[in-house]
Structure formats: structure tokens, C-alpha cells
Amino acid sequence: MRDRSLFQMGVLCTNICMRPHIFLSLVLLFFAEAGVAQNFLYTTRNYTAVDGLPQSQVTSVVEDDNGYLWIATQGGGLARFDGKEFKVYTTKDGLFSNNISSLLFDHDQNLWILHAHGITRFNGHTFKRFQNRRTPNAMYRRVFEHGDSIFFISSDGATGKIHHDSLYSWGKPALKGEKQIWRSLQTPDGVQCFIMDDGSFRIKTLKETFSFEPDEKFGKIYFPFIYKGNIALRTSEGYSIVNYKEKKIEPLSLPIKHMILSYDEKENVFWTRDGANLFRETVHANETKRDTILKDVSVLQVVKDSEGNVWFASDGRGLYKYFIQDFNRCSSEKLRGVMAILSDRKGAKWLGTLNKGLWRIKDGKITSFVDAHESYRNNIGVVKEGPDGTIWVGTNYGLGRYDEARNVFVWYTREKGLAGNLVSAIEFDEQGVMWVGTANGLSRYDGKSFHNYNTTNGLLNNGIWHLHYSKRYKTLFLATDLNVQTIRDGKIELVQVRGLRNTSIISILPYQDSLLTLGTGGAGVIIYNPKSRASKFITTQEGLASDFIYFAAEDEKHNLWIGTEKGINRVKLDRKLEMEENLYYGYDNGLTGVETNLNAFQLTPESKYFGLVDGLYEFNDLSDDPSRSFDLHLTDIQVFYGEYDPRLYADTVNGFFKIPVDPKLPPDKNHITFYFNRVDKRYPKSVKFKYYMENFDKKWSQPSSMSEVTYSNLPPGNYVFHVMSTDKQGSWSYKKIAYSFSIKTPFYQTAAFIVGLIILIAGIITLILYLRVRQKVNKMLMMERIRVKEQETLRKEIARDFHDEMGNQLTRIINYISLLKLNGNGTGNGSSDLYTKVEDSAKYLYTGTRDFIWSIDPVNDELSKLFLHIRDFGEKLFEEKNIQFRAFNEVKDKIKLPYGFSREANLIFKEAMTNAFKYSEAKNVALMLKRSEPDGFEMSFEDDGIGFLTGDIEKSNGLQNIRERADRVHGVLRITSVKHHGTKITLNFKLTKTLKYGLAL
Secondary structure (H helix, E strand, C coil), X not given: CHHHHCCEECCECCECCCCCCCCCCCCHHHHCCCCCCCCCCEEEEEECHHHCCCCCEEEEEEECCCCCEEEEEECCCEEEECCCCEEEECCCCCCCCCECCEEXXXXXXXXXXXXXXXXXXXXXXXXXXXXXCCCCCCCEEEEEEECCEEEEEECCCEEEEEECCEEEEEEEECCHHHCCEEEEEECCCCCEEEEECCCCEEEECCCCEEEECCCCCCCCEEEEEEECCEEEEEECCEEEEEECCCCEEEEECCCCCCXXXXXXXXXXXXXXXXXXXXXXXXXXXXXXXXXXXXXXXXXXXXXXXCCCCEEEEEECCCEEEEEECCEEXXXXXXXXXXXXXXXXXXXXXEEEECCCCEEEEECCEEEEEECCCCHHHHCEEEEEECCCCCEEEEECCEEEEEECCCCEEEEECHHHCCCCCCEEEEEECCCCCEEEEECCEEEEECCCCEEEECCCCCCCCCCEEEEEEECCCCEEEXXXXXXXXXXXXXXXXXXXXXXXXXXXXXXEEEECCCEEEEEEECCCEEEECCCCCCEEEECHHHCCCCCEEEEEEECCCCCEEEEECCEEEEEEECCCCCEEEEEEECHHHCCCCCCEEEEEEEECCCCEEEEECCEEEEECCCCCCCCCCCCCEEEEEXXXXXXXXXXHHCCCEECCCCEECCCEECCCCCCEEEEEECCCCCCHHHCCEEEEEECCCCXXXXXXXXXXXXXXXXXXXXXXXXXXXXXXXXXXXXXXXXXXXXXXXXHHHCHHHHHHHHHHHHHHHXXXXXXXXXXXXXXXXXXXXXXXXXXXXXXXXHHHHHHHHHHHHHHHHHHHHHHHHHCCCCCCHHHHHHHHHHHHHHHHHHHHHHHHHXXXXXXXXXXXXXXXXXXXXXXXXXXXXXXXXXXXXXCCCCCECCCCHHHHHHHHHHHHHHHHHHHCCCCEEEEEEEEEECCEEXXXXXXXXXXXXXXXXXXXXXXXXXHHHHHHCCCEEEEEECCCCCEEXXXXXXXXXXXXXXXXX
16 A cells, blocks of 8 residues: 555656667677677777887887887887887987888897898897998898898898808899899798799708799799798689698688788688788688778788787887777667666666666566656666565665566655665665665665664764675674764664774675675775774775775675776785785776776676676686786896996896896995886786895885886895786786895905004094194194294384385475475475475375274274275365265175285275376266175276376386285286276275285185
């Protein structure tokens, strides 16, 4: 009766056979019955300059023993590819040319690089170039190995060889009769076959070399290829086999019409092309099945690597990879956003989608449930089957129960008692009670009514992400925005997960019966033990693609499938919950949309499906693939980032990359960088490394994708560098690297040196003490001598200066007084002039005496006070003639002057000002002080008077005195004068400490 009162909504229920225009052209094979073999889906990946390929014209591709692909380009040089990135080599690294025709590895794993006019050999460490100097313009077409030599063929049919780094060449065709080599092929067992331009053959085996001309008429040869270990030919008469042992041509029946580029004997696949189209052809019962792989792409070479990938070298379109995808998208482009997956007990499959409603697949028919009136109900986030077989769905607007009899859904919303309209989780307990998680709390539904839980009656947060009922613990676990809570016997409790703070719990799923996996919104996966409350975190540090986890679900092999917004990790843990295997699946593995969804996964022994933001994906299990897994290896060892070559400190080198064996490094060469790698071209992003330096590190490093590590300032000692990596299954390989090296002990750390050093130090200390005492005595005596000498020097200078200043003026005064006596009473104009001269001399004597006293006062040994003193003199002097005087001081610091400098500088500029006052007829004069260099100064005096000829300087005693005074203070004096344009006197000086009067000033 209650069901009748509930809001019942009819839905659009249409079989796809009745409505073919409905966008859901789902490929129903994704839910094929158990036991049906999987048909793996191949795909192609194009690598161009955007991915790091140096140039789009790829001429040749080869694989080495470490798994690297070596790619030759026409103009971009050579590239090495490990599945993740390209390393490019050009002429700057040692190539003969960046235009490469073909590549060849010899039996010593040297790479031979053929150019148009030369050959380059790369031994893994250095390049060596070869060219025939006699014919530098010869065009090289082919290169091959025979015995211990490398042979090459030029365009004119001539041949040559490289033996022990020496090049030998024949300037004419190697065969008699002027025959030229048209093509050459090498069989897997090392037999070299040359096809001549006249249709004959020349065979080189390990034991003999011979030629033959077949009697059979096989027509014109179009192209040769290797077929089941033999040399096959496509001719105008059909296909043939070259039976070189019996020296004849045998017919071969093949229904292939296109040009054969390569034959894969293991897969029985012919790779062919017709113009710019590439085909994959198989032959069964003489019938051909052809698949078009590439269109409008000119493919030059097809190479299958050791991991089962097929590579296409194209002319202008880059490099292509043809491989099996780990995931196939089995929904159409129009069905995007699969949010939930369920297989019910009646064999029906249910898909909840984003905005596209709910889809049921049963007995080959698809039925869609789309609400045309309430669009929020078309967002299906969860689909669950009840204990009684009832299908329940959670939407963005209510909880739906499927009424199979009427093929409609009955809806429950907040108006009908549900805690919230946005339903995010549905779970059932042992009694068949349904628990519904919403954005507004938790609801318990017993089939009749709802009982709700929220923050008012026990919940710490109303937002419920996920629910899980554990029969083992008889407990309902709630994943909320901030924590985990439990409900048992009606009691709500908070679960304290150690190490988790302020992080949303997105999902809760069972693991190994007694444990739980908690998917978090930023803290990775937590393996939680409800009994012991122990927790183990698995994060990006252990190799996860992201720490934002939608789900972590266990499969039948106890693998954890961890869905994130960046792809899926398949993880296997050991008994200690340590990561044992880890494979990452992302865009390169077929997951185009990458981001997973919370309830969109189905893991069964027969199949595994995942709903992503762009559709539904099926997993192809390639774990039994017998393809090769390459070994971990060192690629380089550098000392101080390549500044020093460690090979100089080792006796031998090892491997393709010429790694030094047990080098013994000097003590100052203790900054070492190790480069290592393991090539995996199928799962390149899943390769992780751990390293450990024996006698230095305390434990192994955290797993990382970084393939290099630097150790700096290593102390002297013996070391072993250990590296390990994951293999193609994502597990840690038992094959590890243990690389030994040592750093020598410096001589100053040896026992003999230390003992000798102690004795030497003791002797030095004794000597120092003796010398120190002696030095103090000598210093006291020296200081006394300096003091006496300084006093004597100072007295002599004062006496000389005072004598010059006072004696001169007193003599003049005496002379003037004598003249007055001769003139009698001193009347008349002549007497007046004499009085004036006496007065001037007395004034000059006063001024000179005052300047002399000022200069010997140590208080005035400062640059700013010197400037002010000169400025004051100028102001008093030039105001007598109304000459405009200006002074500029740009030095604001207090600069200490050495003794004697102030006097000399003062006299220099007083002399200059006096000359300008008397003779320059100037109207404006200026005094300036500024810095000329970081530790230099410039003082200048300038007037706008009549000037003089600089040639007259030598004739002027006053200017000569100025120059002499400048020399005394170690300054540079410049006198610049232009007739009728004024004069400028500049003094440049540096205030450095010099020995003067016996003291450092």
C-alpha cells in the first residue's frame, strides 16, 4: 500500500533495436560471456617533434641489447628513445652529418651510422668519423658487417671496409665486368646476399664467398625481403626464394599484391604498403586478410622490437608505434561519463552514467532509463542489488527502486523521508536493511520507513561519500568528508586513523578479509585494520599516480586496483603490506579519459571493466605476454657533472656505455653522479628505481622515477652503489646493479703524515713563541726609532716651511723699511707705495702663518674641512673684485686625510685662486669636490677668464710649484686652458695608506 502512495514516474524504456537513432551504440561485447577469448585491440601512437623527436623524416630504426630504439633522421641527427624521452645526438656531439641514411649494430654493439658522404661509429661514449679522403664526394648507399669488418657500398658500385679503425676503399666496382650492387640483405644467420644490377647474386657466408647466375627466368626484381629466415624476392613473375646453397631460385606462392616492407614470422604478418598507405596482411589458406593501419603516410621501414611493439619509420610524419592497448574503450563517443557498473544475479548489466541516465543490457538488448522531466535523476552515481534481487540506484535527485514487473522506477526523496536528495552510497547489512548515504546525512531503510542520522544525533559530518558493511566485524563503516565513523548495534563511533588529518575519505572497500582500504582525497590509500587500528599509507612516494583516490578494490589474485584522477595503478602487496608490484595505466595504455569514478569498476576472474569520465573501458590482461623485459643498467658516471672523466681512473670499461670498472678516484674528485635506466617501451611510466650507497646510506631510497642521483663530498673509502628497478610486471626485479668504486685517502690523513704533522706543529708553536717575544722587543725598539725619526722629520719640515713663509716676508719688510730710510721722512707718493707694500707683506705673513698653523693641526686632516677652508679663502678673496664665486661639495662622508695632504692641497688651490684673481679677468669662478672612482676623488677650480696658452706653463714658476705640490700628495694635476675661454685646474687623488715620516698613514 505504501508503494502505491510513493511518487511513481514512467520512464522512457526503449530497446535499441527499435530506436537505432539513440546515441547508445554500445558495443555489447564488453560484457561477453565467460570463456570467450579476448580480441586485443591494437592502436598507434605518433611521435613527432612535439614529443622530442629531432626531425620528422625518419630513415632507419634499430633496437640495441638494452632495449633502446636508435632513430635516424634526415637532418635532425640521431635520437635514442627509451619509451619516455628522446636523447638527441648531432654534429655537435661528433656525428659526421645530421643527415643519416641507415643504422647498423655490429657484434660488439657498436652503432654504425651511414651518411651520404661518410660513416660515424658510436661506441656508447664517443663518436669516430670515417670518410674516404680520395673520393670525398662519393655517395654511400649500404653498410653491413661481415666477420670483423664493416663493409660499405657506394652509389657507383664500389665497395670499401673499415677494419680496426682504418678505412680501405676500392675506387671501382668490386666485381668483374663492371657489375654494380643493386641491393643487399642479411639473413638472421649472418649470410650476406648481394643482388647485382644484372640479376646475378653474390653470397658471403662465414666460410666462403661466391657468385651465381640462376638459370631460371624469374623476371625483373622489384624488392627483396626476409621470409622465414630466407631471402625472398618480389619479381615481375611473382615471388621467389633465393636458395643460395643450391645456387638457384625457387618459386614462392604468396597472395600479397602490395610491396612487402617486413614479415613477422612469429605472428605470420606481412607489413605492406601501397603508395602512402600501410597495411597489415595475414594469409590463411591462401587467402589474404588486410587491415589498413595508416593512410597518407609514406612508411620507409617497419621494425618489431623485443617487447612486441611495431615501429614505423615515416618520411615526414615522424615515428609511429603500433601496440596492444591494455584497455579498450567499449562504448561509443556519445556515451561518456560512466559512473557506476553492476552485474545482477539474473545476468543483466547496469550502467549508471553522467547526464545520460541508466542503461540495462540483457540478452543482447539495451534498455535506457532517462528522465525527461527531472534531469538530475539522469546523474546516476551508484547502482546496487539488494539481497532480494531488487535494483536500487542513487541519483542527484533521490533514491530509485526498480519495479521489474512494470519496468519503471519508484522514487524516494526527502519528502518521503530520505535524509537528502543527493544519494552517493547504498549498502546492505546482514539483516537486509538498506543504508543510504546522502549529502545531508545517513538513512536506514527497513523496507517500510526511513530512520535518519545526521549531526544532530551522532554524525560528525553530514556528507557521506561511501558505505561498507563488514560481516566480519558486523559494523557499518561510513566514509565522510573529514573522517571515518562506524555504526554497530545502533551506536555511532569515530574511527581515529593515525596519521590522517583534515582529509576526506572517498571510499571504503574490503581487503584480505580482515582489512579495509580507505581511498582518501589527498593522502593516498590507507590499509586499515579495524581490530588493531593499525594503518599503512600508500602514496605517490611509493609510486601511485596520485594521492586522490576514488577506489582501491581487490581482485581474485589479491591485486589492488587503485583508481585516481590520473589513471589506474595495479598494486600487489606482500604480507607486510609493502609494495611488491606496481603497474601504472594511463593515457599511453589506452585510458584516454584517464580519470576514474568512485563506483565504476567491476572485477571478476573473467573480465575487468572500469568507468571513466569518457566512457567504459575493458582491461586486456597481458601478464602472460612472453615479451622481453630489459635489464637495469648504468648509462653514465660523471664526476663534478662531467668536468672530469672517471674512465681516466679505471683500468677497463664495461658495457655499451663504457662504464669504468672499479675506478679509484682522487680525494678531491668526490662529487659523483650516477645515471641508470631500465627500458620499458610498453609501460615507461611504471618503471621505478631504488638506490643505496653501501658505506654511506643507511637504507634504500624511496621508489622514484628519477634515473639519476648525485653524491657530493664523499669521504675517502670503499663504496658499492646498489640500484634496483621494477620489471615489466611492476615488481622489483632480482637483477640489481652493484657498482664498486673507491675514493683514495689524501696524504694528509695518513698516520705517518699525522705524526709528522704533530711534531711539526709542536716545533712551529715553539718557534712562534720565540719569534713573538723577539718581535715584541724589536717592535718596541723600532717604534722608538720611528718616533725619534718622525720628530726629526717633522721639525725639519716645520723649520723649512716656517723659514720659507716667514723669512721671505720679513726680508721684504726689511727691504721696504730700508728704502723708507733712504727716502728720508717718507713723504711723497713713493713712500706711500712702500708703506702699502710693507702692509701687504705683513698681511701675507699673517695669512701664511695662519694657514701653516691650520695645516699642522691634526683636527683639520679631514676632506670636508679642507674644502671649507679653501672655500672661505675664496669667498674673502673674490669679493674684493666682485667676482662671482661658487663652491660645490658632493662628498658627504667624513674622509680622513693623511698628514701633510691638507697643506699641499690648500696651497695648490690658493695659488690657483690667487692667479685667477690677479690675471684671469674672470667674472665667475667655481670650486668643486666630487668622487671620480669608487676610491678616488676630484677637486677642481675653474674660471671663465681670458685663459692662457698651455705651452706657457713651463715658463710659469707658480704653476710649476702647483705641479710639484700635486706630486707630493701622489695626485694627478690637470691644467686645461683655452685662450679667451677660461682655465680649469683639476686635482685627482686616491687616499691610500702610504709610508710617510716613517708611519703608515
